[in-house]
Amino acid sequence: MNFTIQDSSALYGLLAESTSDVILKTDLGGSILxxxxxxxxxxFVTAGTQTPPRLLDLVAPEARCEVERAYTDALAGCRPGQRVEFPAITTDKRQRWFEIQTQALKSESGEPYGALSILRSIDERRSLEQQLFAATYTDPLTKLTNRAAFVSMLEHMVDKKMDGCLALFSxxxxxxxxxxxxxxxxDDVLVVFANLLRELLRAEDIISRIGSERFAVLLPRATPxxxxxxxxxxxxxxAELRQKVGESRFAITASASVAHIGESLDSTLERxxxxxxxxxxxGRNRLELEKALQKVRH
Structure with missing residues (x-):
C-alpha cells in the first residue's frame, strides 16, 4: 500500500490514540519533540516544562548508559529492532519497568535527523517472570531456595573461584x-529448623533446602x-531447645558437616x-569437618 504524507499522518494519529504503547519522536540529541x-x-508528566525533556530523563540512572548506547546504535543504523528493558522512576515514585525500541529518521540523503521510539510498559510481564522464577527456584514449604538454585549458586562460586565453605545439615x-x-x-519441624538457620547464620550466608530433611548453606568468604x-x-x-511443633513439644537435633569449596562442584559436594x-x-547431633580440614586443624 502507498500512503501519502496526509495518509501516514492520519494513520499515526489512529495508532497513537488507540494503543497503550507510547510513540516518541526525538532529535539527534535525544530531546523529545x-x-x-x-x-x-x-x-510521566512532560507537559508544562520550559525545555523539552530528554529521552534519558525517563530512565533510572543505573540504566541510562545502556539506553543511550542503544539510541546511538539506532541512529547509526546498527542492530535494527533492538529492544532494551529499563527501570524508570515515575511521578508516583514507583519503580516501573519499560521496554523501548528505536529506529532512526533519515532525510532523503540518508542522513539521520532524529528517531522514532516505541515505549511499552512491561511491569506485568516482569511480575510474572519473577513469580515463575520464585516457583522454579524456591522451596514452597520453607520459602528457602531449592536444590536447583543451590547447585547453580555453588557452581557459580566454584567457577569464580570464590573462597568459602559449604555446610550440610540433616x-x-x-x-x-x-x-x-x-x-x-x-513439615512444621522443617519450617522451625529453616527459621533457626535464618536467625543464627550470617546475612550473607545462602540457605537452601536440598532434600526431604536436608539443608545446605553456602558461607561465602568464611574460613573453615x-x-x-x-x-x-x-x-x-x-539441641538445647525443646521446640513447640504443632500440638507437641519435643527435642529436635541435626547432624552437620563442613567442607571447603574446592575446584569442582562434584568434589565439594562429595567431601x-x-x-x-x-x-x-x-551418633548424630554433631558436626564433622571434612578430612582435609581435620588434618589442618590438628
Whole structure:
C-alpha cells in the first residue's frame, strides 16, 4: 500500500490514540519533540516544562548508559529492532519497568535527523517472570531456595573461584518424626529448623533446602574455623531447645558437616556428603569437618 504524507499522518494519529504503547519522536540529541498521549498515562508528566525533556530523563540512572548506547546504535543504523528493558522512576515514585525500541529518521540523503521510539510498559510481564522464577527456584514449604538454585549458586562460586565453605545439615530421625507425629508435624519441624538457620547464620550466608530433611548453606568468604563455629552454634542451640511443633513439644537435633569449596562442584559436594555420613555414624547431633580440614586443624 502507498500512503501519502496526509495518509501516514492520519494513520499515526489512529495508532497513537488507540494503543497503550507510547510513540516518541526525538532529535539527534535525544530531546523529545513529540510524545503520544499515553506517556502521561504511564506515569510521566512532560507537559508544562520550559525545555523539552530528554529521552534519558525517563530512565533510572543505573540504566541510562545502556539506553543511550542503544539510541546511538539506532541512529547509526546498527542492530535494527533492538529492544532494551529499563527501570524508570515515575511521578508516583514507583519503580516501573519499560521496554523501548528505536529506529532512526533519515532525510532523503540518508542522513539521520532524529528517531522514532516505541515505549511499552512491561511491569506485568516482569511480575510474572519473577513469580515463575520464585516457583522454579524456591522451596514452597520453607520459602528457602531449592536444590536447583543451590547447585547453580555453588557452581557459580566454584567457577569464580570464590573462597568459602559449604555446610550440610540433616534433621536427625526425620522419618521417625513423620511416622510418630504425622507429616504435618514433620513439615512444621522443617519450617522451625529453616527459621533457626535464618536467625543464627550470617546475612550473607545462602540457605537452601536440598532434600526431604536436608539443608545446605553456602558461607561465602568464611574460613573453615569460622564455618565450624557458626555451624556448631546451630547444632548446639537446636539441641538445647525443646521446640513447640504443632500440638507437641519435643527435642529436635541435626547432624552437620563442613567442607571447603574446592575446584569442582562434584568434589565439594562429595567431601561434604562424606563428612555428614561420618557425623551420623558417630551418633548424630554433631558436626564433622571434612578430612582435609581435620588434618589442618590438628
Amino acid at each position: 513529540h510524545a503520544s498521549p499515553g506517556l502521561d498515562q504511564l506515569g 534433621i536427625d530421625f526425620f522419618r521417625t518424626i513423620n511416622m510418630q507425629y504425622g507429616q504435618s508435624t514433620g 574455623e569460622q564455618a565450624e563455629a557458626i555451624c556448631k552454634r546451630v547444632i548446639t542451640t537446636l 561434604a556428603e562424606m563428612a555428614l555420613f561420618v557425623a551420623k555414624a558417630k
